[in-house]
Amino acid sequence: MLKVLLMILLSGFSFSAGPAQVWASPATQRITLSNGLNLIVAERNQLPTIHIQVLVRAGASLDQADTRGLANLTAELLPQGTLNRTATRISRDIESVGGALSSATDLDYATIGLSVLKKDLALGLDLLADILLHPVFDQQEIERKVTELKARLQRMDEEPRQIARLAFDKNLFGNHPYAYPIEGSLETLPALTHNRIKQFYETYYRPNNSILVIVGDVHQEEASRLIQAHLGGWKPGPISPPLPAPAPELTKPVIIKIDRPISQANLVWGHEGVSRSNPDFYALQVMNYILGGGGFVSRLMDSIRDNLGLTYGIYSHFEARQQPGSFQIGLQTKNQKANQAISEVQKELKKFLDQGITPTELAEAKAYLTGSFPLKMDTNGKLVQLLTAMEFYGLGLDYPEKFPGLINRVTAEEVLRVARKYLHPDRFLLVVVGNQKEINLKESW
Secondary structure (H helix, E strand, O other): OOOHHHHOOOOOOOOOOOHHHHHOOOEEEEEEOOOOOEEEEEEOOOOOEEEEEEEEOOOHHHOOOOOOOHHHHHHHHOOOOEOOOOHHHHHHHHHOOOOEEEEEEOOOOEEEEEEEEHHHHHHHHHHHHHHHHOEOOOHHHHHHHHHHHHHHHHHHOOOHHHHHHHHHHHHHHOOOHHHOOOOOOOOOHHHOOHHHHHHHHHHHOOHHHEEEEEEEOOOHHHHHHHHHHHHOOOOOOOOOOOOOOOOOOOOOOEEEEEEOOOOEEEEEEEEEOOEOOOOOHHHHHHHHHHHHHOHHHOHHHHHHHHHOOOOOOEEEEEEOEOOOOEEEEEEEEEHHHHHHHHHHHHHHHHHHHHHOOOHHHHHHHHHHHHHHHHHHOOOHHHHHHHHHHHHHOOOOOOHHHHHHHHHHOOOHHHHHHHHHHHOOOOOOEEEEEEOHHHHOOOOOO
């Protein structure tokens, strides 16, 4: 599941309990094994289920120009056969006990997830260790997966929202790795040979480059012993990831028009954003909730959907990653209404920067962001995702206790300050996908 670690720190739903009430139950500890693997254990005894997630710092941002898709292909092939088991046997073994075993890639990391009942933990860990330590990257599986990924890319090129999103990333980030889809490209995928995949795996799939989080009916001593038994032989190695090319700087409005014979214009407006480690992150979360991240209560939704009827939905979002990501506003509207919709987005942004926010907006944003946080950890599956993200971004194991204070200390003055610092209605990238003759796009608004 892509982007889960990122989004679990950014999204939420209304909930009445405070974070401390939910967080009080897990006994959570961090251990570093002798091979450098960081192990996080959260004991939760309410259900007989165990959820494990391994995060490896081997995301698509490590791909080079001629190996786009290598990180993702490597991760997706892990469950597709080992020295000891075929892909069919791996699937049969985990399904026979009602468990799940999966792998996925994001821009900054790859993940391997396992869920099993407590009674089947030994089997689950044996499978997890096997795909982590002994993948074979069989040529037939490589070819099958490449065919599947090429079909996925072709479908993306047929979906207007995906076309707009991919064009936005490409034009915003230039040669930076964040510019490219994790799946790679039709040109580079056929060149991803067994040797390249194996070399990537041997370089980055190391315990000292990884995090393992285990949540469920297991205490720290038991978890440590089991992980040591199954993954203690995982060999560490030197890690020297390449430095990514810098993203280009926007200095003026840039407009990308993509002609498609469709009745709805797909619009993405935005510019550079922030990294997750940015000290203004929490003020930006409050600001974005009020502007366009709060669903039906946000200003963009109220103005452009409810009052003007220009769209069924509109959002704003900071994609805060390990490195600075993007800020974007996205919507769909009738081709003939695209100019008006863009003009109204610009008006709302300028109004926000000129006038700031009201006390009611501030209070409602804080209540939502703090009140929704417990739903990020109300199940073992959600908690394993949250703990992995916390460790990856270096937030500390007390992050759930700190989060309400980080949000509640944000003032209206801070919201206005970060809005003026990080929103740029004078220099932006706009991607418009639709029937360009009907849209008849203006040059300025």
